[in-house]
Amino acid sequence: MTKLISVSNESEIKREELFDLNTRAWNGEEKKLKNACNFIYDGISSLYYRTTEATAHDIAVQVERLTIKQRSHFDAIVDCISTGNRNQSNLFFIDAPTGRGKTFLIDFIIKSLRRNNNKMLISSYGIK
Numbered sequence: 243m244t245k246l247i248s249v250s251n252e253s254e255i256k257r258e259e260l261f262d263l264n265t266r267a268w269n270g271e272e273k274k275l276k277n278a279c280n281f282i283y284d285g286i287s288s289l290y291y292r293t294t295e296a297t298a299h300d301i302a303v304q305v306e307r308l309t310i311k312q313r314s315h316f317d318a319i320v321d322c323i324s325t326g327n328r329n330q331s332n333l334f335f336i337d338a339p340t341g342r343g344k345t346f347l348i349d350f351i352i353k354s355l356r357r358n359n360n361k362m363l364i365s366s367y368g369i370k
């Protein structure tokens with residue numbers, strides 16, 4: 243199960259339940275984790291539904307548009323998900339100041355993974 247969570251900065255994460263959620267997930271406490279997943283599910287956004295289908299050609303062209311940092315995060319996240327290593331956490335926090343391309347990156351990750359028939363639970367949780 244993959245959760246992509248878009249937030250604005252670290253101090254906001256610490257203020258909000260997301261920080262607690264991360265701790266629970268890393269501790270691997272199943273019951274609490276289930277609650278955390280419910281919390282994520284409640285926050286599910288329209289991002290997934292807004293994401294359009296992309297052809298393999300679209301993906302190949304768009305990956306060239308990613309900035310160096312976006313590309314580095316893209317490669318790490320897609321690799322982790324595609325490999326499906328259960329010893330690794332598949333909880334990713336994508337954190338950057340406003341307007342730095344978090345949503346753009348997440349949208350592209352979703353498109354790429356959907357092309358490869360990955361099953362995902364996606365939650366984009368913006369704290370304003």
Ligand SMILES: Nc1ncnc2c1ncn2[C@@H]1O[C@H](COP(=O)(O)OP(=O)(O)OP(=O)(O)O)[C@@H](O)[C@H]1O
Nearest residue numbers: 307308309312338339340341342343344345346347
């Ligand atoms: N690699 C890129 N190539 C072209 N345009 C990009 C790229 N990355 C981001 N953008 C564009 O930059 C703008 C800001 O990006 P985005 O909305 O993803 O930022 P954000 O970090 O999610 O912002 P916020 O925190 O305010 O929601 C958008 O118009 C987006 O399309």
